Amino acid sequence: MDFLAQLKITALNPGVSTGSEWISSKGEQIDSFSPVDGTKTGSVMAADETSYNEVIVKAEAAFREWRLWPAPKRGEIVRQVGEALRDNKEPLGKLVSYEMGKSLQEGLGEVQEMIDICDFAVGLSRQLYGLTMHSERPSHRMYEQWHPIGVTGIISAFNFPVAVWSWNAALAWVCGNTTVWKPSEKTPLCAIAVQNIVAEVFKKNQVPEGVNCLVQGGRSVGEWISNDTRIPLVSATGSTRMGKALSATVAGRLGRSILELGGNNAIIISKDADLDMSIIGAVFGAVGTAGQRCTTTRRLIIHESVYESFKQKLVKAYGQLRIGNPLDTANHVGPLIDTDAVKMYQDAIAQGKQQGANFIVEGGVLEGAGYESGCYVKPCIAEATNDMPIVQHETFAPILYIMKYNTLDEAIAMQNGVPQGLSSAIMTLNMREAEQFLSHGGSDCGIANVNIGTSGAEIGGAFGGEKETGGGRESGSDAWKAYMRRQTNTINWGTTLPLAQGIVFDF
């Protein structure tokens, strides 16, 4: 495991940092166990209240300085971060794969997403555009500017231990904000590695200490962040339950939040679909990352005329899946994150059966050589109906529910008929169907695709979803606006002071 040494990870790591400096803390010790083989890879020390406060004070002070750097200069720093990530792609990808359990391909892909968002942010640093407007008053000019907002809290989940942080951090930095990151306590070492990589770039460029902060810890650290009036913006990824609690707290102090919560994503397989292509999209979407992406395909809504043939293709494809060590590129499916996740998977299967779901590919926990961690499970498929409580619920595991439809209206209603609204797709070669699905009467999700699956979004688009997914947008397009404050400016260059709306005020 030379990747640990390459990334400067030791057996016991401090977990609190203001950038290049590490701060000692008296929080609990968080141990990282790899779901790949159950090995304890290393530990970090969580933040306590004193070290947390020290970080926020530094982050606030750094903000006052960092916001004055010209945005393209901040972009240049992010460009160098992207370069450093390119240099470290191999070891960091391996660590992601080893600590989180996703396939090496996906671990490397995650680092590639970090590189991509850095590239995007570099360009963005010269494009933080505001509009100009025509004033109704003579000799007046109106325009808007986007200004940095302040310390940005980033709470990320185990399933994308580094990429989702980078979507937020790269944007926040070019926007002139400082960041305070609370990574998942299930993937603390990935955060240490990233902190070390960024620290080197920041130090070389004399970026103020406090622009890139790390506060490791569990729920209490998340609560400190959401309650902290010194943090005007909190971006959080995780369960809907966490998001509801966090957004209530942040809203209670009139702070802003960007939420990226659960998904319950479906692919509609039309009678006019290319079935071979659909199989690839559906299977990758359902079993990739062992079903632990927010964008994982959880439901297939299949036209009744192709239902039986598609079902057979699915069963055949599942029969060919290789489950095992994700660092071995011959395997398709790695482990779940931990044994708690395995328990949730088993509970969901039991509930599904109770509710009448018919498992056509059975699940189960794998045992024996190579599966010692107890985290490897079989991807499974059940015939179900959309209204079953278990189908309405997001289980973070490779359980795929399939169901039939007759008309496209019915299929769209089923696709939309869940509390979540992240990602959706239709497989069809029929233009009318595709357009209806994408129209205002179609999918109600933040992401709607044609002839690709629900997962695997690119960073160039805004990422996020509606309803219980939380409404936030991260990453590309104009998602950056959420990381800045808008200021409307009106300038009078004339010699009189006319009032808006023609109001006369003479004395």
Ligand code: UN1
């Ligand atoms: C997530 O699951 O939280 O679209 C993010 C995808 C990835 C990001 C997923 N680019 O699957």
